[in-house]
Amino acid sequence: MTSSSARFSHSQVIRKPWLLFICAVAPFLFFAGTAGAQTASHAPGWVVITIGDYRSLHAKAYPPEHEPEPPPVEATLTRVDYDLRIEGDLAAGRASLTVDVLKDGWVRVPIPAGLLVREARLDGKLVSLVPGAAGKGANQLSALLSRPGRSVLQLDIALPVVSTAGEESISLPSTVSGITKASVRLPRQGVEIRLNGGLLAEKSESGTESKWLAYARGNEALTFTWKRKTEDHRSTQALRLRGSLTELAGLSEDSTAIMAEVKVEVTQGAAREVRISLPDKVTINQVAGATVADWEMKDGQLAVTFLEPVEQNARFIVSGEARSPRDGQITIPLLRLLNTERDTGGVAVEVVGAGEIKEFKSEGLENADATDLGDVVSGRQSTSLSAFRFRSGDAKTARSLTVNVARYETQAMLMANVAEARYNVLISGEGKTLVQARYAVRNNQRNFLKVNLPPGSILWSASLAGKPIRPGQSPDGGVLLPLEKSHAGDEAPEFAVELVYVARGAAWNDKGQFKLTLPALDLPVSRTGLLVYHPPLFKVTSETGAFHVEMYEAPASAALNLAEENGRNVVSTAAPAPPPPPPPKAAADYVAKSDDGAASNQAAAQTLFDNFKKTLSGGKAVGILPIEVSFPSFGPSLFMVSELTAENQAPSAALNYQHEKKAGGR
Secondary structure, rough: OOOOOOOOOHHHHHHHHHHHHHHHOOOOOOOOOOOOHHOOOOOOOOOOOOOOHHHHHHHHHHHOOOOOOOOOOOOOEEEEEEEEEEOOOOOEEEEEEEEEEOOOHHHHHHHOOOOOOEEEOOEEEEEEEEEEOOOOOOEEEEEEOHHHHHHEEEEEEEEEOOEOOOEEEEOOOOOOOEEEEEEEEEOOEEEEEEEEEEEEEEEEEOOOOOEEEEEEOOOOOOOEEEEEEEOOOHHHOOOOEEEEEEEEEEEEOOEEEEEEEEEEEEHHHHHEEEEEEEEOEEEEEEOOOEEEEEEEEEEEEOOOOOOEEEEEEEEEEEEEEEEEEOOOOEEOOOEEOOOOOOOOEEEEEEEEEOOEEEEEEEOOOEEOOOHHOOOOHOOOOOEEEEEEEOOOOOOOOOOOEEEEEEEOOOOOOOOEEEEEEEEEEEEOOOOOEEEEEEEEEEOOOOOEEEEEEOOOOEEEEEEEEOOEEEEEOOOOOOEEEEEEOOOOOOOEEEEEEEEEEEEOOOOOOOEEEEEEOOEEEOOOEEEEEEEEEOOOOOOEEEOOOOEEEEOOOOOOOOOHHHHHHHOOEEEEEOOOOOOOOOOOOOHHHHHHHOHHHHHHHHHHHHHHHHHHHHEEEEEOOOOOOOOOEEEOOOOEEEEEEEEEEEEOOOOOEEEEEEEOOOOOOO
C-alpha cells in the first residue's frame, strides 16, 4: 500500500504517528467528499499525497509574483559643478557631484580621476572614499552610497596649475556626467583667457579679481589657459594697406549690373573702414562680408565699416547697378580702392542676352584670361565675356574702359518634340490588343514623325489634327506620319497626331504576366499617359518600372483635350483613305448660312451621306472611305504615367494578371 493512494480509517491513522504529524502540520489533506459515500457504504476517510505533489498544487493555486528587473545601471553621475579659486600653484575649491542612485543597497560612485580630494561630505556628514576594484580603475576613488534617489556629494579638491612658456593653465578631468559647469576666479586683472573643450559663457573683472564661467560636455576635459594681456600699439600706428578689387559688369538691355570682390591686406596699423571711389550714376545695393558692420554712400564714395579694426586681412562683396544704353558705345563704370599703396585685380564685361562685344578701348588695363581673375569671373559661362587686368604701377594711374556692343533680335530655336503622349489600350483574354495612340506634337523643323510599331502590329488608321492621312513607310519598316510646320521665328503650337493599330499576343491563362510594348518615336516624349482596359474576369496589377499607377487625369495638352471635346476619341475600322470630296455647292451654302451648330453638323453629315450614296450608285468608289466608331472603353481600367521617354525608345509596361474565380468554385 503506497502513501499517495492508500486510504486509512481514523483508528489506523492514529496508530501511525508519522501520518498524524503530516496531517497536523501540512494543510495538504482534503476531505474526500460525499460523492464516494453515495456509491459506497464505508465511513469517510483521508487521502494522503506526497509533499512534492502538494507543492506543485500550491504553486498552481498561488503563483509567485515576478520580481522586477534590476535597473541597467546602479547609479548615474548627472552633473558636476566646480567652484575654484587660483592661489599660486594650486586651484582649490569645491566640486559638487549630483548623483542619482537607482538601485536598493550599496552602490559605488566613481570620483573624477585626477582630482586631489581633501574630504567628502554627503548631507553635511563625512563620507569615506574607497579605492576601486582591482583592475583598470584600481587607482580611482569611489564613494559608497546606499540611499536610492538624488544626492549631492560635496568634495573639497585641489588642482595643480601648470606653467608653460608664459602661460598658465588648469585642466578639469573628463567624467561620465551629462553637464559640467566650472566657475574659476583668478586674483589678477589684465589677462587673456583661452578655453579648450567648452564654451566660455561669462568673463568679468571686478576689483583685483578676474572671474570666468564655462560650460562643457561631461565626456571632454575642460582646460583654462591664461596669460598676461600684451599691449598692442597697432591702433596708434599709421595705416598702410594694400588692396585687390575684381569687378564683373553685366550689360543687360537697359542697365549694367555690378559685382565686385574686394580684398584688403593691412601691413601696418589697424583699418576701421575702407573707402571705394564710385563713378557717376552708380547705385550700391548691398555690401556683404563676415567682418562688415555698416556701409554708406556719400560724395561719390562708398565707406565700408568693419565690426572690429582689421589688423591682417578682410574680404567683402559689393553689389550695385548703373544705367546704360542698350547697344553702341558703353562706358563701363569702374570701382576703385582709395588710400592704398598698391591695388591689383581686374574687370570683366559680359553681354546679357543676344549680343556681343565688337570692339573696346581701354586705358590702364591689359587683356587677361577670365580664369586669372578669381572665382567671381572664372565661374561665369557667358558666350560673350571679355576680361582685363589692372596694369601694374602707381595706385593713382588713370583707368577707363569703353566697349562697343551689338545686339541681335531673338529668334525662336528650331524644335520638334512630343509634349504629351496618350495611349488607350483594350486587351482581350485571347491576347489581342487594340491601341489608340495620340501625340501632342510641336514642330517647326521636321517633315515626318517616324513611328516603329511593336512587331506583328497592323495599322488601322492615322490622322493629323483630326483629318485622315495616308502614312508612308521608311526603309526599315517604320511608319512615317506627315507633320505640320510652323514658320521660323514663331512659337510652335501643339497639334494632335493619332494612329490606331492592332497587335496579337498569347492568350491569357489563369495566372501570368503580360508585357505591353508601345511604339517607339524618333522624337523625345515629355510625358506619357497609359489607360489599359482588361477583361473583367481578371485581376490586373502593374509591376514597378518606367510606368507607375496614378489616379486618372485628363491630358494636360490643349491639343489632346480639344480632340476629346470634338469627339476625336475614335478608331477607324478600315485602312486610311484620302478625305472625301467637297459637298455640292448648295449644301455648302446651306452650311455657311446656318447659325445653329447642330443644324450645320446635320447638314454636313447629310451631304457626306448623299455623296457616298451617289458614288456607290455610279458603280465604283475611289479608295476606302474611313468608318469611325467610338473607342470601345470596356471593362475595368488601370491608369499609368511615365516621364521623359528618349527618342527611338519603346516604352513598355509589365502587367500581372490572375483569373478571379466565382463564388462556389465555379
